[in-house]
Amino acid sequence: MAKILLVFVGLLSAFSIYYTYKSSADCKQRINTLQTKLAEKDKLIDKLKKEKEEILAKYKQIEEKIKKANKALKRKGIKLTLPQGGTYITNPKDINLYTKKLNLSLEKIIKTLSDYPVGVPLYGRITSRFGWRRDPFTGKRAFHTGLDLRATYKQPIFATANGKVVYAGWGKGYGKMVKIKHKHGYTTLYGHMYYIKVRAGQYVKAGQIIGYAGSTGRSTGVHLHYEIRRYGKLINPIKFLYLNSRNSF
Numbered sequence: 001m002a003k004i005l006l007v008f009v010g011l012l013s014a015f016s017i018y019y020t021y022k023s024s025a026d027c028k029q030r031i032n033t034l035q036t037k038l039a040e041k042d043k044l045i046d047k048l049k050k051e052k053e054e055i056l057a058k059y060k061q062i063e064e065k066i067k068k069a070n071k072a073l074k075r076k077g078i079k080l081t082l083p084q085g086g087t088y089i090t091n092p093k094d095i096n097l098y099t100k101k102l103n104l105s106l107e108k109i110i111k112t113l114s115d116y117p118v119g120v121p122l123y124g125r126i127t128s129r130f131g132w133r134r135d136p137f138t139g140k141r142a143f144h145t146g147l148d149l150r151a152t153y154k155q156p157i158f159a160t161a162n163g164k165v166v167y168a169g170w171g172k173g174y175g176k177m178v179k180i181k182h183k184h185g186y187t188t189l190y191g192h193m194y195y196i197k198v199r200a201g202q203y204v205k206a207g208q209i210i211g212y213a214g215s216t217g218r219s220t221g222v223h224l225h226y227e228i229r230r231y232g233k234l235i236n237p238i239k240f241l242y243l244n245s246r247n248s249f
C-alpha cells in the first residue's frame, strides 16, 4: 500500500514538474511573441517618425520657395504677399490648414498673373523686335513700337491678360486692331488682324481669342504686331513673353 502511494506521489510530482515546465515554456513563447510584436510596433513608430520628418522637411522647402516668390513679387512691384507656413508646419496635424493656405496662394498667383499681360498673344516666331530698326517700307531708321510674331493666315490671337476692350476697329498703319485696358496701368495692342472677334466695351479674359491673324494695314506679310504700354509708355513686350522657357521660340 505504502509502495503504491509512493508511486502515486512520484507520478504526481512528475506531472506537476512537467506542467510547470510546459506552462513556463508557453509563457516564454507568449513573451517572445509579444516582444516581436513590440519590436514591429517600434519599427512602425520609427518609420512614421521618419515620414513625419520628411513631410515637415518638404513643407519647409515649400516655405522657403514661398519666401523667394514673395521677394521676387516685391521686386516686380506686384502687391501680393503669399502666406507662409510659419507655426503651421511645426505640427503635422495642422498641415491640412497649411495646404489650404497654399492652395489659396496658388489661386491668388494665377488670378494676379491673369491681370498682368504675361505670356504669348500668338504662337509664332519673333520676326521683328521692339526698338530701333530699319523700316521695311521706307528703309529708314525707325522705332518699332512692338513685337512682330510670324503667323499663319487666320491663326488665333489671344488676350494676354484680363481686361476691357477699349478699341476694336481700323487703326491706320495697324490695320484691323484691338486695344485692351488691363489693371495696374497696362494696355495691350494687337495689329494687322484679318478678323476682330471682340467689340469695344467688352470684357475679356486672359487667353481668350480676340481675333485672327492677317496682314491688314501697313504690313508686309501675315503677322501679329503686339504692343504693351504701362501708363501710356511703351514697354518691350519680350520681357513679358519670356517669363518661362515654354514661352520662348
Ligand SMILES: [Zn+2]
Binding pocket: 128, 144, 146, 147, 148, 224, 225, 226
Ligand atoms: Zn510690328
